[in-house]
Amino acid sequence: MSQSTEFALCEVPTNQRKGLMSIFLVLFSFTFFTGTMFAGGEIGMSFSFLDMLWISVLGNVLLAIYAAALAFISSRSGLNAVLMGRFCFGEVGSKLSDLILGFAELGWYAWGTATLAISLCTLLGWPEWVKYPLMVLLGLGFCITALVGFKGLNLLSRFSVPLMMVLLVVSMTKATQHAGGWPGLLGIEPGHSMSWSVAITIVFGTFASGATQATNWSRLSRSGKVAIASSFLSFFAGNGLMIIAGGWCAIVYQNADIVDVMMLQGLSVVAIIMLCLNLWTIQGPTIYNVSAAACNLVRTDRRRSVTLLSAIAGILLAVAGMSDMLVPFLKLLGSIIPPIGGVIMADFWVGHRGRYPQLNEITLPNFNLQGLLAYAIGAVFACASPWVAPIVGILVAAVAYVVLGLCGMRCRGEQRK
Template sequence: MSSTTGDSSGIVQKLREFFKQDSERDEYSDQRVPDSERKGIWKPATVWIGFAIAYSIAFIGSQIYMGLGMPEALYAIVIGNVILAIYATLIGVAAVDGGLNFPLQVREAFGRKGALLPIAVLGILVNGWYAFQAWLAADVIRAAYDPNWYVLITLVVLAFGIPAVLGVDAMSEIVEKLVIPIMLLFVGYILFAQVIPAGTSILSQPAPGESIPFLVGVGLTWGTFAVSGTATGDIVRFAENKKQVIVATVIAFLICNTVMMLVGALSAAALASLNPYFGMIGVLGSVPIVAAAVVSLWSTCDACNYGATMAYTNLSDLVSWRVAGLIAIVAAYVTAITEVISQLQSWLLLIGIVVPPIGGIVIADYFLLRSRGYDDVRTADFNWAALVALFAAVGLNYYAYQNIPEALPGALGLILTLVVYPIAMRVGTRVLGDDRMGSTFESYEQSVSTSPSDD
């Protein structure tokens, strides 16, 4: 009897140890990353590479081809990734300067309580991406081998979510040792077995599917990483300087993401159809396509779950890093098993409406309003200028979606935040807040020496 009690107490103690709050274990979710914990360029870059060289990215490229045809699809993919790289780089440069993750950047822009809304929105959206990638991987396995769906999706969601809870180092290892080699083989197969034999005629094929405006194609491209690009600070804050952030972002978007989307578009043109399995079901027992989908989507799910966990743990002091990670896994499981996330184009358009204004406010707040960067710490609960600008920009994006279908999704709202928000902060300080820049500030040194009970 006493032995059983001892075993039980030991298990309880291990669970407490696993879930306890600890700055390093919690991936510095609620504070700046110390200089001593910066990881250089390779680990952040490999996590970003794992994001971008995903099977799902190639599939999105094939959808863009179906709506635009050639060569317009290629142009849209390149332009969209240039926009995405610039957008993510600006946010990442700000993040590495202060060593701040996305929730802490948003807190600096929106105020401590005002930040809860955009943090929750980004957390839910990136959690949705995790669910989509897991569902897509399970769907490829289902097409190849037809196992029991409920057992399959359960195993996939759990397996794909766990490394993120363990942190950036574990995620980087998966990308380096598994994802990069397998996806190089995947790209090589499509090029040599499909694209090159089809010849140059595929570069002038009209759209075989329902036509979409060119800028919608661009929007679908940058919508792939609008969420994670906005939350890029979660990853790149571990870099040592701004130059490393720029290099990592260029590698991720201007090289990896662009190449994967182009490969997907070229494959669809060569096959003359939208094939979610790239014509590889049945090839060598379907092992190559299953390996490419599972391994690449695994790394993408890790990164998405990492972002969702970072958001959820910043919504309440009661939620530790690993508890937040389990919440994200459960939420992704419910979303994936119902298959509601399978409507990809609608998902990307929703992201284009909601997300860019949040990133625009973060960019404007750092580059246009702060003379000392994040050395000035916003301590106010609400920055009303940021919140009003956010709602106005989302409304403008929705209006454009309904009435200006040829407009670049998200662009008008992003421009509004970059222009209107800083003007409002300069002109309306007495209405929107009390002090400099419409809010209360103190130096970083002051803020870290103030205990939470003193706030």
């Protein structure tokens, strides 16, 4: 696939759109991330089984609604989140969202690369120093799929997702048996404490960045219905299953590390297969997202070159110790990323009345103060909120955008060439 067919800096034409199954499989596999299981494990150790289920349902419904709302806009416009950011933040101002979204996905890429390298060394009994050259090899290897583009991601997901589901069912079944069946599972008391708001923020934060940047693929949807259905179902079911699977096993073994859990279950070989397939599936879309943000940041359509450079940056972060920062990283993402989506939605529906003009037909201001201030307000409220930070950030940012518009704070409107 040539670089030009990736539409890094322009709208996706209608003759390049795809149907429900193609979009759903890529997005569904995108949410099948081992890191989400680790996050679910942290929640599982802090709540009873039924509370963990309710937290997963609530958090993932909110996440899926957010993803579907952005997906509809991306499908109608043919633009991804970083390109839509030009309208609400300005030509230069949109680089803020590029940096935030790009760094978030780069952090995930580094975490996945480091986690797989460390886990392989542990499972196979290799010396600890081997993890560093392994991080380099894995980091470069993961980006190969992303270089192929949508076709490569779609092909890999058709193989890895069904196998991953089977492995999860086996692990959860063994955990239930080890707990003494349903009565034993329901009777286990949590060993740690965590508030509901923090737990839901973690659930949302696991894929706050992913839901925002899933517009890289939902913009390929043939219709708004396809975009909404594929996004809602994939994020609710895929991310939900990951959270529940991690929490389910953590409740029984009081261990948030799914690799350690599978070793306790006698599934060491299965754990290796799961980690390799799962992280290879997710790391491709992750570094693809980084390259999409970076392409908009530097205004280039050389996506493959940018993808390789992004993978090298991710490797450096992995070597620097990103694997130890998961929970703080998730809390941060749950606070600073959703306000970007709130501003995009408010700008599309209120500022542009449900239809963007073509990017090549307009001249945009360098800075849109209305959008930038609205984002800042939403992010500050989200970080300070004792309630569910992502929802606070989205709502406050959207309302702030509308109020600032009514007060005449927009720097200057778009001018037609």
